[in-house]
Amino acid sequence: MRITVENIIVVLSLILFEAWFLSGYFSGNPEFEPAIGFLVSLGALFGKDKVKEKLGFGGEKNSHDLALFEEFQQVFPVEPTLRLLKETDFGNSFPKSSIQPLYDFADTWDTVEKEFFNKKLEKERKSLYEAAKELAMEFAKQTVPVGSGDFISVYPDNVRNEGDPRPQHVLDSAKILNDRSSEFTPKYESFVRICKAALKQ
Structure with a gap:
């Protein structure tokens, strides 16, 4: 049995119920409540891990979810991607x-x-995935390469080279990406927090 806060609480409950029962027993006035409490605590001590595993907490399932969350953080990291979405003016x-x-x-x-x-984490993953897919589609639709380098922009080279003020469609594209990114970043951060709380990172 691992030493955890919940295990310590259950063991202390067992000791208290046992002391309560023995106190009544030796005084000639035994009570049933502490005996019932002792049995319930004993059942909780040995049964809680199986219950948690069925609900998607602990055991091999928890190991799978933890590994998957770590993979998520590698595939879709805060640096540089979330910071870009959070801080960049896509104009x-x-x-x-x-x-x-x-x-x-x-x-x-x-x-x-x-x-x-974990059902809650899976529900959150699906929600985040749908939001990410929509955002990725917007970036693919609203941006074009800048020259032959790594940079992309809502401002096409041929329009930029004309030297005129930015046309409305360029301003609109920038606003769409700025707004959608601002909507997405809290969803990402919420997902990370929920995963850390559930997986106790």
């Missing part, structure tokens, strides 16, 4: 390599092996 050009993890996540995380056993 400016930006590195395609920094947004590539968003595309990778949208392309590869819709398969069965990317599912969490």
Whole structure:
């Protein structure tokens, strides 16, 4: 048995119920309540891990979910991708390599092996995946390469070279990406927090 806070609490409950029962027994006035409490605590001590495993907490299922969350953080990291989405004005050009993890996540995380056993985490993953897929589609639709380098932009080279003020469609594209990114980043952060709480990282 592992030493955890919950195990310590259950063991202390067993000791207290036993002391309560013995106190009444030796005083000639035994009570049934502490005996019942002792049996319930004993059942909790030996049965809680199986219950947690069925619900997707602990055991091999928890190991799978923890490994999957760690993989998620590698595929779709805070640096540089989330920071780019959170802080960039997409009226400016930006590195395609920094947004590539968003595309990778949208392309590869819709398969069965990317599912969490924990039902709450899986529900959150599906929600985040759908939001990421929509955001990736917007970036693909609204941006074009800048020259022959790594940068992309909502401002096409041929329009930029005309030297005129930015046309409305360029301003609209930047606003769409800025707004959608602002909507997406809290969902990402919420998913990470929920995973850390459930997996006790």
